[in-house]
Amino acid sequence: MTTATLKLSYFDFPGGRGEPARIALKLAGIAFEDHRIPITDWPAVKADYLYQQVPVMEVDGKLLNQSNAINRLVGKMADLYPQDSWEAAVCDDVMDTADDLMQLLVNTFFMPEEEKQRVRTELVAGPVPMFLAGLNATLLTNGGEFFCDGRLTMADLKILMVTRNLCSGNLDYVPASIVAEHAADLLPHMQRIENIVA
């Protein structure tokens, strides 16, 4: 793809579905408009977006409205997406699994406190460890350092968002030790990727 004019719109925090593309563009030194929407502004601007959600990336005036479509395009631009078909499929598999896992928790964000506690306690007892253990096994199957292609890809940046979030201690009723308990190899992975993107 020839040089394009890029604008990436996402919330103003260092995580979630928009951050991997922001990191990748910065790592590769690709110029883009980093449009950060303050959470407090969201209700007023939500209707301006095609599916009323972000991230959205404008590429020469045309829109991409799904995070993993953005991640694949940005990954190709930044050489952070595998060229080999199998490795690319593994990259996609890991990115989609990261979304499946995080969506379980996102679904609880606006629950009343009591329900949030009950649902998160159930998630911590089963589904979250199940996804973490699966991701850990996938990392080991692929060599233990990176999720695919034997090098940094968008998959590693997606998983960094998961481990950052789960280890932060900011999710009530989700122990910050959950990654250590169920996916110990994701901790050195998190550190490895943090060091690269720092």
Ligand SMILES: N[C@@H](CCC(=O)N[C@@H](CS)C(=O)NCC(=O)O)C(=O)O
């Ligand atoms: N399938 C979409 C989901 C996008 C999505 O759920 N975005 C969230 C932020 S991570 C959002 O815009 N939430 C605000 C809202 O729905 O009002 C994608 O992967 O891009």
